[in-house]
Amino acid sequence: MWATNAKIVGIVLGTLALYTLIANKIPQVQSEVPQALTLGANVTPEQLVAAGEKVYTGIGGCTTCHGLGERAPNLLTDEKGQGTIGARCGKREPGKTCKQYLYESLDNPTAYVVSGYQPIMPVMTKQLSPAQVWSVIAFLESQGGTVDVTASDIPTTSPASPTSPTSPGGGGGAGGAAFAGGSTDPKAIIQAAGCLACHKLDGQGQVIAPDLTHVGSRRDAESIRRKILDPASSVTKGYEKLAGIMPKSFGTMMSAAQLEALVQYLAAHK
Amino acid sequence: MTDPLLLLQAAADTSRAYGEFPVIGARAFVWITAEVHLMFAAFVLGVPMFAVVTEAIGIFGGDERYDRLSKEFTRLLLVAYSATAIWGAMLVFGLSTLYPRFWAYLTTIFAPSMWLYAALFFVESFTLYLYYYGWDRWKKGRAKLGHWTLGILLNVWGTIVMFIANAWLTYMMSPPRDITPTTDPTTIKLWHAIANATWMPINVHRVIANVVFGGAIVGAYASYRFLAARTEEERAHYDWMGYVGNFIAMSALIVLPFAGYWLGREIYQYDQSMGITMMGGFMSWLWVIQAFLIAVLFLTGNYYLWIGMGRIPGAERFRPYTKYLLIVLVLGAIVWGTPHTMIADSKELAAMGGSHHPFLGALGVMSAKNTAVNLMILTTFLSFLLYRRANTRPVVPWARAGTIIQGAMFAVAAGVVLFYGIRGYFVEAIVRIGFSVYQVLAVLSCIVFVTVIDILMARGAQSLGAIRWGRMPPRSQYALFILAVTFTWLMGLMGFARSGIRQYWHVWQVMQDTSKYAATPALGYASKMISLCVLIFLSLVAFVFWLGGLAEKSTFVATAEGEKGARHVGH
């Protein structure tokens, strides 16, 4: 009987050990309490990098995707012979410095999609405060490059609350650059606003929300404007279950001229 | 003057908001006590269900063995009840001293229900004593029915007790939307807080899970006794008991995914960002592990059945099919568990939060997983069917036609599941949500109709010989252990999921956790805690079993009727 008992204990412990082992082998993501990161005017690069590493492994949630096989490019190791992220960031887009490229990756990830990957990277400036964004950039630069982020990069305006992802943090982030670079080209606005993450338009984009290719035949300009400014104002028939999903923040993100350009563009889609 | 006073008050509040527990820390203490308490609670809820059903089979089927089986379990309950109460007391002690402010908040809202809870627990224990000690007294006729009613009452009390406790923890997860951080808790209506968005889904999910749990623990108990048995007859008895435990566990397990799906949907509807955290955010890997565990459950349960065919004369006919069943199960498990497939892409989309539509992530995943799990359920059901058929040959004239119809039903159900599973990738999320309903309906109706046909077809069936209970290789019994351990671990994991999705909130978006344990740990740490809890629980259960053995030798009484009764089993 002792042999049997020992076997049972062995099986129980073995099963427990197996499950514990598997759970420890997968990427370890801890959910941090969002903290307003306060970096003084004389913050050193080292402090920025240290803060950025915390954001990277913690609240930023970057490790959910980065460092995981084919899901996203590994930032901390070599990627297809181009070096670590700090080394390759300056060579990605002609005319863009490393810092500019990294900011763009976080602010408008679909602007440049690394080949071989899907455009699934979230807009991080919506979820993180400017201080968090810039410190994570410093951290990425430190991975094989030189850190040139300074306190002057971080806007002094009170950061968007990191707990509310709907806050229009994307707007003022790039050292005061306006939404979509201030462009009134509707395509650029749509790109920057991420409408195609949900909508299809002229054959592009996702099919979660109504196809906007012929939206002009269903709604007039006034109705489209109201829908963008206040998505709750009307709900498209057949999509009642998805009501409330369309972000409410577009109105505060765009300038009036941009909104108008967008509305006219869509209204012309008959 | 008031300002400094307010400041003082605030300082006092902060200092008393959290306590600290030596060595392991406050959170670990509450974690362990809550989880072990929950496991015992599930045990004392699941096992009485088991006991009442087996007693009823004994009464209405006239098979004495079931009655003895039922009593054997009730005996285990006596000690388990005290254990539940002790761990519950430790939990309350922990919460009230280590999280005093949060505890005060909860009691302000829920006090009346807490008193009711305590009172019902008392009544429940009392009913249990009557049920157990009255067993031999009320053995015949009307008295026996009265006794059985006691067993039902025991379940009623237990279920109400659990529903009450569920109200507290679901309130923490999904407080009604009109409640904000500034809402004075004294103004919150009790029923309003109880009937929150996830209360009913969790109630249902847990009731079912507890049945599975009861069955799994019973199976483990039986397998231990089987391995320790000295005589052939004893072995036969415990083999049979293990079979019944496994049967109940697997039958209830089949329904769990549906309930879980409902729960997941309610969470999404309540708060999308919570849904995203759960399915796509920092918890997305948890579901891969959950899938793995469930795959282990399905595979082990089926494996046990297939080995069991060895003790059934006539089962040789079906043996060759098991390998195809195995293939389906393994494929299903892989689809379900693989993170780097099209499934993961939609999950990754969900991780994006904000600008992306969360349903795609959750339900995209859910509906792909549903396809896999529905096929696994069908396969498991088929295993049972073959098992049931193993030692009989139907004699009704339409037997052949019946079997063909049954086969066609399986084919149609599998076809429907696959069709909608594949189509799900080509339609909008909103349409896809509806698809899973068709899949579930197809599987459920297949199960119902095939069972009905099978029962009719078994009428007067020719027997190919009685099941040779006890003729089981020991590895089958170890399979039952793995089932019990896996299921307990799964419970711990899902408990972590439930409280983890609140992240740094005690009460979601109402009361923030400002203690130093506010961050929600990663799965690696959680898995160690879960393993520890499972270990504590199983050791205590082993102790309970051992005590049960001390008090009275097994209820097994060697009789000649054991052989006769065997034919009813599994039918």
Ligand code: HEM
């Ligand atoms: C085959 C499918 C499933 C199985 C076998 C399963 C099993 C379990 C078990 C054993 C528990 C613990 C019950 C208890 O503590 O009494 C549990 C709880 C839970 N399940 Fe599931 N589940 C399944 C599907 C799902 C799904 C699809 C979801 C949602 C997306 C889900 C969400 C949860 C949650 C949030 C809990 C926590 C409840 C708690 O214990 O506090 N489950 N599940």
